[in-house]
Amino acid sequence: MDRQDRRRRPTISDVAAAAGVSPKTVSRVINxxxxxxxxxxxxxxxxxxxxxxxxxxxxxxxxxxxxxATIGLIIEDLANPFYSTIAAAVARVARAHDTHLxxxxxxxxxxxxxxxxxxxxxxxxxxxxxxxxxxxHSFARTEVEMGMxxxxxxxxPSGILADSVVIDNAAGARAGIVDLLDxxxxxxxxxxxxxxxxxxxxxxxxxRTALADAAVPYDDSLxxxxxxxxxxxxxxxxxxxxxxxxxxxxxxxxxxxxxxxMQELYRxxxxxxxxxxxxxxxxALMPRPLTVIAYDVQELGRAAADRLFERIGGDTSWxxxxxxxxxxxxRGIELLKS
Amino acid sequence: MDRQDRRRRPTISDVAAAAGVSPKTVSRVINxxxxxxxxxxxxxxxxxxxxxxxxxxxxxxxxxxxxxATIGLIIEDLANPFYSTIAAAVARVARAHDTHLxxxxxxxxxxxxxxxxxxxxxxxxxxxxxxxxxxxHSFARTEVEMGMxxxxxxxxPSGILADSVVIDNAAGARAGIVDLLDxxxxxxxxxxxxxxxxxxxxxxxxxRTALADAAVPYDDSLxxxxxxxxxxxxxxxxxxxxxxxxxxxxxxxxxxxxxxxMQELYRxxxxxxxxxxxxxxxxALMPRPLTVIAYDVQELGRAAADRLFERIGGDTSWxxxxxxxxxxxxRGIELLKS
DNA sequence: CCGCTCTGAGACATCGTTGTCAAGATTTCG
DNA sequence: CGAAATCTTGACAACGATGTCTCAGAGCGG
Numbered sequence: 119m120d121r122q123d124r125r126r127r128p129t130i131s132d133v134a135a136a137a138g139v140s141p142k143t144v145s146r147v148i149n150x151x152x153x154x155x156x157x158x159x160x161x162x163x164x165x166x167x168x169x170x171x172x173x174x175x176x177x178x179x180x181x182x183x184x185x186x187a188t189i190g191l192i193i194e195d196l197a198n199p200f201y202s203t204i205a206a207a208v209a210r211v212a213r214a215h216d217t218h219l220x221x222x223x224x225x226x227x228x229x230x231x232x233x234x235x236x237x238x239x240x241x242x243x244x245x246x247x248x249x250x251x252x253x254x255h256s257f258a259r260t261e262v263e264m265g266m267x268x269x270x271x272x273x274x275p276s277g278i279l280a281d282s283v284v285i286d287n288a289a290g291a292r293a294g295i296v297d298l299l300d301x302x303x304x305x306x307x308x309x310x311x312x313x314x315x316x317x318x319x320x321x322x323x324x325x326r327t328a329l330a331d332a333a334v335p336y337d338d339s340l341x342x343x344x345x346x347x348x349x350x351x352x353x354x355x356x357x358x359x360x361x362x363x364x365x366x367x368x369x370x371x372x373x374x375x376x377x378x379x380m381q382e383l384y385r386x387x388x389x390x391x392x393x394x395x396x397x398x399x400x401x402a403l404m405p406r407p408l409t410v411i412a413y414d415v416q417e418l419g420r421a422a423a424d425r426l427f428e429r430i431g432g433d434t435s436w437x438x439x440x441x442x443x444x445x446x447x448x449r450g451i452e453l454l455k456s
Numbered sequence: 457m458d459r460q461d462r463r464r465r466p467t468i469s470d471v472a473a474a475a476g477v478s479p480k481t482v483s484r485v486i487n488x489x490x491x492x493x494x495x496x497x498x499x500x501x502x503x504x505x506x507x508x509x510x511x512x513x514x515x516x517x518x519x520x521x522x523x524x525a526t527i528g529l530i531i532e533d534l535a536n537p538f539y540s541t542i543a544a545a546v547a548r549v550a551r552a553h554d555t556h557l558x559x560x561x562x563x564x565x566x567x568x569x570x571x572x573x574x575x576x577x578x579x580x581x582x583x584x585x586x587x588x589x590x591x592x593h594s595f596a597r598t599e600v601e602m603g604m605x606x607x608x609x610x611x612x613p614s615g616i617l618a619d620s621v622v623i624d625n626a627a628g629a630r631a632g633i634v635d636l637l638d639x640x641x642x643x644x645x646x647x648x649x650x651x652x653x654x655x656x657x658x659x660x661x662x663x664r665t666a667l668a669d670a671a672v673p674y675d676d677s678l679x680x681x682x683x684x685x686x687x688x689x690x691x692x693x694x695x696x697x698x699x700x701x702x703x704x705x706x707x708x709x710x711x712x713x714x715x716x717x718m719q720e721l722y723r724x725x726x727x728x729x730x731x732x733x734x735x736x737x738x739x740a741l742m743p744r745p746l747t748v749i750a751y752d753v754q755e756l757g758r759a760a761a762d763r764l765f766e767r768i769g770g771d772t773s774w775x776x777x778x779x780x781x782x783x784x785x786x787r788g789i790e791l792l793k794s
Numbered sequence: 795c796c797g798c799t800c801t802g803a804g805a806c807a808t809c810g811t812t813g814t815c816a817a818g819a820t821t822t823c824g
Numbered sequence: 825c826g827a828a829a830t831c832t833t834g835a836c837a838a839c840g841a842t843g844t845c846t847c848a849g850a851g852c853g854g
Contacts, residue, residue, distance in 0.1 A: 127602050129810055140834045145812055153831060170598035175578045176514045176524070177810035181839050186514070188558070188579075196547055202540035209534055209561060218558050218579070220526070223547060240513045241526075241556070260508040264465050467840055478804045483842055491802055515840035519809050801850075806843105813838085820831065 128169040137165035148173055179242075189426060190238035191221045192231060192248040199398075200415060201249070204271065207419030208247060215427050217244065228252025239266055245426045247271050253314075255280075267429040271422045273316045274439060281429070283422040283440045287317050287395075290411040290444030291324030294369055294393045297409075297446055299332050303367035303391060305340060307358045309351055309379065310371030312344045321371050321395060340365055351378025352385075359388060367391035373398045376408060397447060407449035418442050466507040474503035486511055517580075527764060528576035529559045530569060530586040537736075538753060539587070542609065545757030546585060553765050555582065566590025577604055583764045585609050591652075593618075605767040609760045611654045612777060619767070621760040621778045625655050625733075628749040628782030629662030632707055632731045635747075635784055637670050641705035641729060644672075645696045646679045647689055647717060648709030656681070659709050659733060678703055689716025690723075697726060705729035711736045714746060735785060745787035756780050 130148075134141040139158055146154050147162040165171070179186050191208050193201040205221050212219045220238065224231035231251045235258060238246055245267035248255075255270075256277030262268055268275075270282035298306055308325050311318035322343065329336050339361060342354040351370065355378070358365055367390055368383075370376035376394030383390055384406065397412035421440055468486075472479040477496055484492050485500040503509070517524050529546050531539040543559050550557045558576065562569035569589045573596060576584055583605035586593075593608075594615035600606055606613075608620035636644055646663050649656035660681065667674050677699060680692040689708065693716070696703055705728055706721075708714035714732030721728055722744065735750035759778055 125602050130812095131810080141810090142812075142834060142836095143832090146833090149812085153833090155832065158832090170602060172574065172578050172599075174518075174580060174810055176580055177518050177839090178812075179839095180512075180515050180518060180809095180841090181811045182813080183839070195544070197541060197544035199537065199540070202537070202543070203535060205540070205543075205559075206533070206535035206561075209559065213561070218560065218575075220556050220558050221543075221547065222556065223544075223551070236510065237556075240510050242512060242514055261510075264463050264508060468842090469840080479840090480804060480842075481802090484803090487842085493802065496803085512840055515809090516842075517809095518811095518839095519841045519843080521809070521843095796854095798852080799850100800852100801848105803846100803848090805846080807845100808843085809841090811839090814836085816833105816835085818831105818833085820829100822827100822829070824825105824827095 127174075128171045130171070130173070132169060133162065133165045133171045136169060137161040185244045185430070186242050187216060188218045188220060188241070188243045189423075189430075190241075190243040190246045191219060192224050192234055192238075192246065193221065194226050194249060194251060195223050196221060203415045204249070204419035204422075207416040208423045211420055211423035211427065215430075217427075224249075224251045226251045228254075232257050236261075244430050245269070247422050247426055249273065250275065267426055269422045269426045269429070272418065279437050281425050281437045281439070283418060283425060283442065285317070285413050285418065286441040286443050287320035288324035288327065289441075290413070291321040291369070291371075291395060292328040293324075293444065293446055294395065294411045295325050295328035296332070298367045298369065298391060298393055299328065299334065301367075301391065303365075304334060305337070305363060305365040305367070306334075307355065307365035307368040307390075308341045308371070309345050309354045309368065309375050310341075310343050311346060311375070318343070318371055325369060345371075345375055345378075348374050348378030348381065351375040352382035355379045355382040356386075359386065359390070365390060367393070370394045372396050373410075376410070380406065380408060409446070409448045411444045412447045413442055413444045465512075466509045468509070468511070470507060471500065471503045471509045474507060475499040523582045523768070524580050525554060526556045526558060526579070526581045527761075527768075528579075528581045528584045529557060530562050530572055530576075530584065531559065532564050532587060532589060533561050534559060541753045542587075542757035542760075545754040546761045549758055549761035549765065553768075555765075562587075562589045564589045566592075570595050574599075582768050583607070585760050585764055587611065588613065605764055607760045607764045607767070610756065617775050619763050619775045619777075621756060621763060621780065623655070623751050623756065624779040624781055625658035626662035626665065627779075628733060628751070629659040629707070629709075630666040631662075631782065631784055632733065632749045633663050633666035634670070636705045636707065636729060636731055637666065637672065639705075639729065641703075642672060643675070643678060643701060643703040643705070645693065645703035645706040645728075646709070647683050647692045647706065647713050648679075648681050649684060649713070650682045656709055663707060683709075683713055683716075686712050686716030686719065689713040690720035693717045693720040694724075697724065697728070703728060705731070708732045710734050711748075714748070718744065718746060747784070747786045749782045750785045751780055751782045 130141045130144045133144045143158060144162050147159050189212055191205060196202055196205060209219045222234045224234055228251050239261045247269045249271045250273045254277045255275045258268055259278050268280045270280055272284060274282045274284060310322050313319045326336060345351050345354055355368060368379050370379045373394060373396040379392055383392060394408050394410040397410050421442060468479045468482045471482045481492060481496060482500050485497050527550055529543060534540055534543060547557045560572045562572055566589050577599045585607045587609045588611045592615045593613045596606055597616050606618050608618055610622060612620045612622060648660050651657045664674060683689050683692055693706060706717050708717045711732060711734040717730055721730060732746050732748040735748050759780060
């Protein structure tokens with residue numbers, strides 16, 4: 119058996135010839151158009167089976183001007199559970215619309231993000247969901263003007279007017295702080311990521327609102343921004359605990375920070391309360407159970423995909439920003455007193 | 457601002473008109489073909505920028521007969537970390553080949569799997585990686601004959617001759633049993649999934665080989681097949697422990713079984729040794745650390761993608777079956793003596 | 795100054811499919 | 825029974841891009 123001799127793929131014309139009809143009639147049959155004699159339908163179907171014909175979707179799309187039934191998703195890294203959960207949710211919605219999903223990773227590189235975006239536009243996807251890596255998306259403007267639908271996920275767009283679906287970061291952070299205040303804490307150490315990051319900014323804003331509402335003074339020595347990894351978070355916790363009038367509770371602005379903070383508290387066997395933001399796989403299994411501001415990651419992806427398909431379906435209303443609510447998940451804070 | 461008036465997407469002819477050249481010349485410019493006067497190149501590029509032209513890849517592919525620079529991946533469920541890890545690995549390889557990846561879920565439904573497969577063929581992807589859900593893939597034969605490259609992942613194909621990349625299940629299971637035997641265990645309870653499943657079959661075969669090599673009789677009362685979930689696994693463990701001459705060690709054929717077995721042993725505070733197959737996120741954090749036969753899931757995806765791109769690159773050699781080795785990861789079995 | 799090669803540019807056909815239109819065949823119904 | 829309505833079918837062009845071919849003009853040797 120010679121594995122080289124691959125038959126040429128039969129075209130609609132080959133089928134037509136085999137069935138003794140015109141190409142157009144074959145087209146009618148494969149598209150289930152009415153008004154074809156039953157006998158001819160049989161012949162055509164037989165020829166299709168015989169030859170193993172399969173319509174070339176690209177040619178079909180080109181000619182008919184129909185949608186490509188493909189959408190794109192640009193995320194930072196598919197190996198990250200946060201993003202793979204989103205991808206799965208988007209894929210599920212896409213399938214419900216008989217649409218395929220092309221997922222690409224931007225690897226947090228704004229330049230790559232832009233290349234991937236334009237690439238997918240060249241493929242004429244019907245729409246794009248993008249978790250922004252860069253901070254300027256004006257490059258997308260031309261495409262949007264020419265009909266590309268774009269939904270921004272987890273972070274709002276900049277330099278362009280478009281739909282977005284984000285978590286209600288401010289409200290979540292606020293609720294977390296309020297909960298700590300309700301437990302009687304007055305000195306709360308706040309550790310967040312760089313304010314260059316949208317989510318960090320929003321969460322810090324929520325913290326300030328909660329403190330202001332409770333008339334608790336905002337103490338700069340109890341706030342540390344720009345913390346990027348667990349190690350730095352641990353250091354920040356240590357520094358605050360070693361200061362005068364140390365905090366009795368900590369608010370960790372994301373899960374990496376929560377892990378670092380937890381480690382330091384655990385190491386010192388310090389009983390301070392800890393509130394995290396972002397739930398994660400292992401949070402229930404940390405050395406001490408961790409109470410967090412959680413949200414439904416699937417919902418995030420689903421909502422963005424739903425919005426995108428509304429657009430694809432013809433919705434031309436003004437761009438909207440949809441906020442996914444957060445909820446406080448309490449996990450045995452009492453254990454922290456041990 | 458009227459959000460309805462989306463400009464028609466400019467075509468190569470529009471650019472040609474704007475630049476005062478022929479469409480072919482525009483084509484030459486965007487494809488970096490030689491022999492175009494520098495002055496004209498400038499004009500064309502200016503017109504492209506002006507109009508926001510972006511080549512229609514579908515039309516380009518259709519005419520030139522080039523590849524679509526897209527591959528497909530059919531998995532069971534993207535939300536499952538095993539599959540998302542594979543998807544990420546495949547995507548990485550694809551990107552290195554400037555190729556996009558369409559990932560679809562078969563949801564373990566053989567019929568859906570077939571539909572998805574044919575769908576992707578219609579899109580003329582350059583190749584497909586498939587984690588088989590069904591047990592007969594002869595439907596793929598026609599496509600393969602007509603040039604579609606297909607690589608089977610994690611399970612070999614049936615009803616068709618094609619490349620596959622699988623884990624060395626038999627050798628892994630064998631190594632696990634040998635390890636238990638070396639620790640002095642002679643009565644080993646074996647619990648595996650349904651033999652209808654390739655991996656379960658292979659693993660059981662590996663177990664038998666190891667026992668035979670060590671001249672340990674194969675005791676039917678110590679083997680339970682067709683165990684599908686943790687609950688059943690726990691029951692199986694219980695039944696064996698309650699029997700005459702109970703096992704001193706257990707071999708769990710997959711991670712769900714390991715979890716169930718672990719729960720039952722923990723519940724009874726039974727000190728029997730436990731060996732799992734498949735590593736998983738939490739295995740280091742189980743009530744007791746779990747020793748497992750592990751393998752590199754990323755490597756699995758990477759190897760399959762590499763094979764696929766070899767094929768796409770023109771390799772027409774006889775189909776191969778590549779085996780990914782396993783390794784034994786020991787995690788404080790001594791703790792089990794507690 | 796002639797014939798030659800080589801370069802740069804466009805005309806045209808074509809990839810595989812489908813929208814449009816027109817023509818012949820058939821049915822319907824007054 | 826004949827005109828109108830309907831059904832079937834195919835010819836043709838076109839979607840947007842590019843491969844092939846042709847041709848005008850530049851450059852060059854003798």
